[in-house]
Amino acid sequence: MKSDTLTLKPFLAGTGRVETHAQGWRLCLPTAGRQVYSDAQLDDYGSPPPRSFPHRPPARFTIKARFSGRDLLGTAGFGLWNHPFAPGSGLPRLPRALWFFYASPPSNMALAVGVPGFGWKAAVIDATRPSALALAPFAPLLVLLNRSKWWFSRLWPIVQRGLRIYEAPLPGELLPEWHTYSIEWEIDRARLRLDDRLVLETDRPPQGSMGFVAWIDNQYAVVTPQGKVRFGLLDSPYPQWLEIKKPDGP
Template identity: 50%
Template sequence: MRVVEDFGGGLGARWRVTESGQGRVQVSDHRLALHLLPTGAGYSNAQIDDYRPQPPQRKADFVWRPPPGKADFVWRPPLRLTLRARFSGAPAGTAGFGLWNHPFAPGESGLRPPQAVWFFYGAPPGHIALAQGVPGHGWKAATFDARRWQFWALLPAAPVGVLLMRVPALYNRLWPIGQRALGISERLLDDHLLGDWHSYSLEWRRDGATFWVDGRAVQRAPYAPRGPLGFVAWIDNQYAVVTPQGHLGFGLVDIADQQSLFLDDLSLESLD
């Protein structure tokens, strides 16, 4: 299967549009624009995804549908994703694009551990510090897979493990085991990339993933989720704090000035 989107005729029917709070999704001049307008209290998100292929959905014609389940994700490895992107404004909250299994759908029952292969940006006070030696915020190429059996085998020991991780010497020695169990692989990218147009690609395989920026490999992950996953691109005003030492937190940030994520030349291609 291959999907090519140049945004020349608006959004194709496969894309689902989410505009929450002050989030806005626009298409013009063969480009997709995800905007966050200045916000006060409340959650704002501008997003497209292909979790449930259907006509675009906006506030005016919203009809409730069940949240996505496993069957709603169509992509499996091997797959190649390519697009061009740039940001404007000083990004706050989170933003990015890639492949994800949308595990935290409001109102959804059942357990779906998070999985991702993506380019992800998180701004302070967000601090997701799960890759040893990589800061907890910034622009990253990353994988995450909480469905790995290694993670579930270690899970009963998590309460003790969290306490051990608070001892620096034990964290340095033991956390790589937890990081591998969660399939976490990250590479911090230069924040200077954000303000200019660049080409981003990832190749998702059953045994790992490779990420490129402007044709240069920037990250080779030794493991990756098996899927299925869905494509997502978003910008929001949310942040999270997650560390091996047991620090957990979530919140929203105010957006003082408009910030945007622009995309064009999107392609998703199965390599089987």
């Protein structure tokens, strides 16, 4: 991992643990049950969010990482976001993120046209912009109309642009292999690269401060344009982990 300023601290829940090695960290869930939320996480959030998020554009992050396998149960990933559900930060905020994100079924967050709602992907969202907030009064009507394929194909691309949602699916077979992931965040552009290959670019990047996070947990989420919303926990009967190499220079 490379960055100008990253001071990471662990956050653990349930069975989650972070192992520190000479070459980096291993974020582990030895096992997990659906009765208890389990999370192994490294982040550089201050306390309390959101004023304490340390990163604004321009910023660049390079992460060398691998996972225990391609069939993880829960969610996992690394990158930047605004931790909208942080304890002690008042009411939940709308999400803002620029990251590499994984979710296993039954997760279904099919928010980008043509991209599955689960799997390994590069992703951008900023629902905090005025263009997104302007859609809020119409949300109930949009949910109803989106249940029609005809209306969905015409309306959701407009909503997706307003929410600044951009995604690119990545092959699941990459997960257990060492790869280098890069996040370039500029005021007027964002790029996500895999082994120096551009996989996602937008000229409508997130605005505002964010924190860095790397995690693996046993959670799932269903959030669809048709109004399906559900959250829950998964049983993970076998060990799973995310391994990240330490910085080797600025």
